[in-house]
Amino acid sequence: xxxxxxxxxxxxxxxxxxxxxxxxxxxxxxxxxxxxxxxxxxxxxxxxxxxxxxxxxxxxxxxxxxxxxxxxxxxxxxxxxxxxxxxxxxxxxxxxxxxxxxxxxxxxxxxxxxxxxxxxxxxxxxxxxxxxxxxxxxxxxxxxxxxxxxxxxxxxxxxxxxxxxxxxxxxxxxxxxxxxxxxxxxxxxxxxxxxxxxxxxxxxxxxxxxxxxxxxxxxxxxxxxxxxxxxxxxxxxxxxxxxxxxxxxx
Amino acid sequence: xxxxxxxxxxxxxxxxxxxxxxxxxxxxxxxxxxxxxxxxxxxxxxxxxxxxxxxxxxxxxxxxxxxxxxxxxxxxxxxxxxxxxxxxxxxxxxxxxxxxxxxxxxxxxxxxxxxxxxxxxxxxxxxxxxxxxxxxxxxxxxxxxxxxxxxxxxxxxxxxxxxxxxxxxxxxxxxxxxxxxxxxxxxxxxxxxxxxxxxxxxxxxxxxxxxxxxxxxxxxxxxxxxxxxxxxxxxxxxxxxxxx
Numbered sequence: 122x123x124x125x126x127x128x129x130x131x132x133x134x135x136x137x138x139x140x141x142x143x144x145x146x147x148x149x150x151x152x153x154x155x156x157x158x159x160x161x162x163x164x165x166x167x168x169x170x171x172x173x174x175x176x177x178x179x180x181x182x183x184x185x186x187x188x189x190x191x192x193x194x195x196x197x198x199x200x201x202x203x204x205x206x207x208x209x210x211x212x213x214x215x216x217x218x219x220x221x222x223x224x225x226x227x228x229x230x231x232x233x234x235x236x237x238x239x240x241x242x243x244x245x246x247x248x249x250x251x252x253x254x255x256x257x258x259x260x261x262x263x264x265x266x267x268x269x270x271x272x273x274x275x276x277x278x279x280x281x282x283x284x285x286x287x288x289x290x291x292x293x294x295x296x297x298x299x300x301x302x303x304x305x306x307x308x309x310x311x312x313x314x315x316x317x318x319x320x321x322x323x324x325x326x327x328x329x330x331x332x333x334x335x336x337x338x339x340x341x342x343x344x345x346x347x348x349x350x351x352x353x354x355x356x357x358x359x360x361x362x363x364x365x366x367x368x369x370x371x
Numbered sequence: 372x373x374x375x376x377x378x379x380x381x382x383x384x385x386x387x388x389x390x391x392x393x394x395x396x397x398x399x400x401x402x403x404x405x406x407x408x409x410x411x412x413x414x415x416x417x418x419x420x421x422x423x424x425x426x427x428x429x430x431x432x433x434x435x436x437x438x439x440x441x442x443x444x445x446x447x448x449x450x451x452x453x454x455x456x457x458x459x460x461x462x463x464x465x466x467x468x469x470x471x472x473x474x475x476x477x478x479x480x481x482x483x484x485x486x487x488x489x490x491x492x493x494x495x496x497x498x499x500x501x502x503x504x505x506x507x508x509x510x511x512x513x514x515x516x517x518x519x520x521x522x523x524x525x526x527x528x529x530x531x532x533x534x535x536x537x538x539x540x541x542x543x544x545x546x547x548x549x550x551x552x553x554x555x556x557x558x559x560x561x562x563x564x565x566x567x568x569x570x571x572x573x574x575x576x577x578x579x580x581x582x583x584x585x586x587x588x589x590x591x592x593x594x595x596x597x598x599x600x601x602x603x604x605x606x607x608x609x610x611x612x613x614x615x
Contacts, residue, residue: 123465130462134455138448203446207422211440212517214465 127213131222132229135196139230148188150234153181157242168247172333175253178239179326179334180301182257185235187296187319190269191289193227197276198285201362220359228265235261256331264325267348268318270355276362310338315347372396372419372521372553377427378577379414388414389425390577397570401547402555406574407605412557415574416440416523419555433520436465440523441514449499453490453509456498460513467518479516481545486512486538504535511539515546522546524556528563536563561597575605 139145157177161169169177197220200206210216239257243249280288299305300320305313314321325344327337372395379389388411396402404412417423419432420440447456458471471477476494478487493501493509501509511527524543528536544567547554558564564571564585571588573581581591581604592600 127463127465130459134448134451134459137450137455141448141450199446204442205445205447208440208442208445209463211420211435211438212460212465213463214436218463 124215124218127215127218128221128225131209131219132225135223135226136229138196139226140233145192145230146234148192149185149231150237152188153184154238154241156184157181157238158245161246164246171248174243174246174248175256175332176335178242178253178257179260179323181238181242182235182260183300183319183323183326184293184297185231185238186261186264186268186322188293189227189231189265190272190318191275191293193224193269194272194275195285195289196223196227197273197362198280201276202281216360224266224269227269228262231261231265232258252331256329256334259329259331260322260326263329264318264322264348267351267355268322270359271318271321271351273355273358273362277358306338311343314339314344315350318351321347321351372429372431374419375428375430377415377418377425377429379411379418379423379425381414387577389418392427392574392578394572394579394582395570396553396555398551398553399547400568400570401543402553402572403564403569404555404557404572404574405559405561405601406557410574411577412574413443413525416525416555416557419521420523437520438523439514439517439519439521441510441525441527443526443529445510447498449497451498453493453496453498453501456509457494457513460510461516464517467516469516486542489538502532502535504531504539507531508535508538508542511542515542520552522552522554524554526557526559528558528560536560540567561601564597573601573604580604 161177164174197206200219200223206216206219209219213219235257236254239254240249243253296317296319300317300323305320310320310324314324321344324337324339325348327335328341328344374396375393377389377392378387380387392411392415404415406412414423418425419429420438421432421435422440451459454471454473454476457477458473461467461469461471461477476487476491478490482490489505489508490512493505496505498506507527508531511524514522514524522543527539527543531539540563543554543556546552547568567585569585571581571583571585572579573588581588583591585597588604589595589597589600592603594600594603
């Protein structure tokens with residue numbers, strides 16, 4: 122019970138931080154929204170078929186999930202490098218609530234932004250419906266936590282906060298490029314989904330019923346296995362992450 | 372608590388940060404660790420709090436759940452208000468049941484009127500708009516509210532104006548007066564120690580080159596000016612004292 126209360130307190134802090142951070146709002150909502158509109162200006166004069174719209178929307182929801190996962194891990198790096206993680210582990214008596222509070226805040230922040238993205242683009246391109254918004258939200262809700270835990274190995278890297286921003290930006294573009302350009306197909310799809318949480322998210326999105334979002338290449342059972350490995354591996358790794366920075370004195 | 376022959380060096384470093392360090396911590400005094408920058412004060416605190424594992428023996432060290440560790444300049448979101456910080460610390464405290472009301476500044480009977488006014492002033496103020504002194508005072512105040520056996524404050528008054536410094540030190544002094552609590556702090560502002568009952572530990576080259584009261588420190592350092600006494604003690608080649 123104490124752990125739940127502590128997690129809630131950290132969640133309140135981190136969710137407030139996320140919603141008041143212009144950079145985070147831009148990265149997770151502004152960037153996908155502007156990109157989706159700018160790349161499809163012709164849809165204003167020639168409205169797309171629903172499958173074309175939803176197929177594209179799940180790609181951008183995947184972008185949101187991946188960026189949120191990276192941002193959540195980056196926030197944990199910032200908490201560790203700034204000494205917050207160490208100090209508050211002593212206050213709470215355990216590290217779990219700080220980490221879970223951060224992940225939970227990212228989860229709620231993502232859901233809110235995904236709903237806005239789906240609703241705004243749905244209205245703009247003539248395909249606003251409860252099913253479209255619900256589908257996008259379900260994809261975000263199902264994939265954010267495993268995708269974030271899959272990225273938790275980044276906490277083991279000896280990266281400074283300044284370097285992390287650059288690495289995050291480059292990796293986002295690189296990962297999304299190879300995810301959406303069918304660089305990997307066929308038999309390699311399974312190992313690719315295993316090492317790339319963005320591809321895992323995209324494949325899950327195509328399995329979620331409700332709208333036509335494309336044809337998945339990886340079966341749902343394999344994706345569930347990968348998701349379980351992400352969750353178990355990430356949770357085990359987060360228990361072992363050092364409290365202190367190996368680069369800075371805190 | 373007794374620190375006995377503690378050694379520590381960081382991985383991939385040839386430098387022995389702590390080298391056979393031995394001294395006592397006194398529960399009825401404010402234990403102050405002083406030393407040059409890089410003398411190993413923060414490393415020592417990390418060892419005392421169990422964050423780092425070192426060779427040697429530490430007797431009477433409480434479990435991590437019985438420790439408060441306030442670090443230098445922890446980063447908080449600038450939009451976080453005073454009330455958010457107080458609430459966060461007190462509601463996350465694993466041993467406490469203190470509830471903080473959003474609309475009422477947190478006050479306790481042991482606070483002075485000046486402290487109550489300060490709390491009311493900072494309650495709605497964003498962290499980013501507080502001065503360094505106000506931030507440190509608020510954080511120190513709320514950390515002192517946690518019920519623990521060992522309190523570690525890493526340079527709680529560094530970069531703080533004299534008025535806030537006095538308020539922070541008075542708050543820590545009240546903590547020292549509570550039975551069953553051991554308080555350790557580090558500082559570079561030696562002048563302020565003359566007003567408090569301190570047990571001073573001077574770290575140099577991984578060893579305690581002096582342990583004792585402030586008055587003994589001035590006597591051994593051969594000057595009424597604590598900065599000069601400090602220079603005399605750390606610059607001259609002195610054998611390390613045994614733990615007292």
